[in-house]
Amino acid sequence: MSTVRQIRAWLSARRRFQFVLTVAMVMLLTGTCVGLLMVPNPILPKLRATQQANAESLGQAQAGDPRLAQVRRTIEPFGQLVTRVVATGAGHESVVVGHPAQRSEIDVLASELGAATSAVTELWGPDWAQSTLVAVASAPAEFAALLHSVDMPSDVAAASIAEPFAPGTQPTAQRVVFSPDAGRRLSPDGLRTLLRHELTHVATRAVTVDGAPPWMLEGFAEYTAHRAQPHSFLDVAPTVTARVRTGELPTDLPSAAEFTGKSAVLAYEQAWTICAFIADRYDEPHLVALYRRIAASKQDPTSEDRILQEVLQTTRADLIADWRAWLSPRTA
Template sequence: MSGLRGLREWWSARRRFEFCLTVAMVVTLTGLCGAVVMLPNSALPKPHAAEATDAVGQAPATDPRLAEVRRSIEPFGPIVARQVSTGDGQQSLVVGHPAQRIEIDVLERELAAATTAVTEVWGTDWAQASTVVVASSPSEFAGLVHAGAAMSTEVAAASVADPFAPGTRPTGQRIVFSPDAGRRLDPDGLRTLLRHELTHIATRADTRDGAPLWMLEGFADYTAHRDQGRPFADIAPSLTARARLHALPGDLPADAGFTGPDAAATYEQAWSVCAYIADKYDEPRLVELYRRIAATRQTPATEDQILQTVLGLSRTEFIADWRNWLSAQTI
């Protein structure tokens, strides 16, 4: 019996690690862009004859978003394109190839609810119309996220956007899932990752490169896990174990921790910071804190000023209170 329990714990930890490692790689991709990039013809498979998209939920051929994606993915084979009603009468797209139909079905089914979940936290001040693409091969995935040969095989999804000037709205935003995302993540994992990436899409206009990742990634993870009924220990198993050993974090997660061997634990800590703020204060103040902290690069001194303004705590007091909250969650 103890062997079976150990196997279950190992499998749960592995799934959480793979999810966090996946999201960690997104840090280097969010905000990258340009016009849609095509790999050299020599690197592409030979084009297939065009096939009709699915009749149910078929995306109109005149949709400019579909036309843009088609230029990148049509050389890789026939296309399946689904239209999904999301938020305030908006229309989102889920696009891929027949071989990824299972993943496309899951994402199509989850997209409306995921959009609502993000809007419930962030508000309606975002497009609420997304483009989600499922790649069929590593080369197609790399081309869609503009990563080229540097693309890591560990990445299961990434959100990208065209460059945009401060004060303007980002364009060309899309979420791209890797060809093996469905093999590595079950439907619950795909749903969570979709909500995480949609949060990056929703907040992109208010986010500047170089802003603290504890806020950016913690907020995306908070929205992804919110109201899914999972206990603290399931979302943050590593943090729970450390807290029970009285090895609580001494500071807010540093950017460097979001990659490398401690990435899973760092993501758990970042999620817990935002969960603490929402629980101890409320979600509107969590959103206000995000907008202020994500607006530019920060230092401990500037974070201190923002925390004083929004929550009435110094940075030192904030960390101490967060640690106390952690202890209470892991008793």
């Protein structure tokens, strides 16, 4: 019996000890919370900054960045985040975001983003946000989700997107998204050039109507991308060069249908040469003015002819003839 009493006494003592320990822990935690509430305000930002620095050291994006808030739910399930904040002129900042596996592409794009923004602004003007989110996807599903598209062609290396907006207002939630294999398919120079192309679409989006002629939209973006770059005519338009050298000159401006499928490469090159010709023959302000008129609505040959006469004082037929004559000596 004495042994039973000893066991009961030991269990009772243990329960009392556990109770006392629990009460002590509650009091300690309560005191800690009260102490934090009484910490002077100047100290709290330092604590928060330390927490943010720790998160950033792990490759996580700043939780409070409003530009990232719109895409975090899409990209975080695909893995840890890497972010770069880039000054893009006139007090603006842009962000490049992706995942550790795309760090090399992120670094290339971040190093180019400031110069690319300035290059677009120099040609187009300052009436655009100049603060862009650039994302590098790690998987086709992430690429499609960031672009809100389920039928994005597999050969697309990058695209830009804006949330729906009212005519005459600035678009919101604009971003440029690079595909998961963009870094494998393109050299660093190719990534930089493509970034400028897509930033041009971002800058011009407010005055561009869906369905406007792609020879103007894509040609202008290509012109901006290669402008002031050490790229020769042959570098930018090898397909056009080869065709013109065999006497196969274009007979018309490329149609919208030609910008898809096997004809897309030639159509994009032709569109660039059209805009390069206009800038060379008339000047860049005339090219910008023509874009603003052509991109403002869907066009047909008749409406294009009218706009060309108003902006360039030439007809559509004469523009094509002069463009053809301009091509020959540059492809010789």
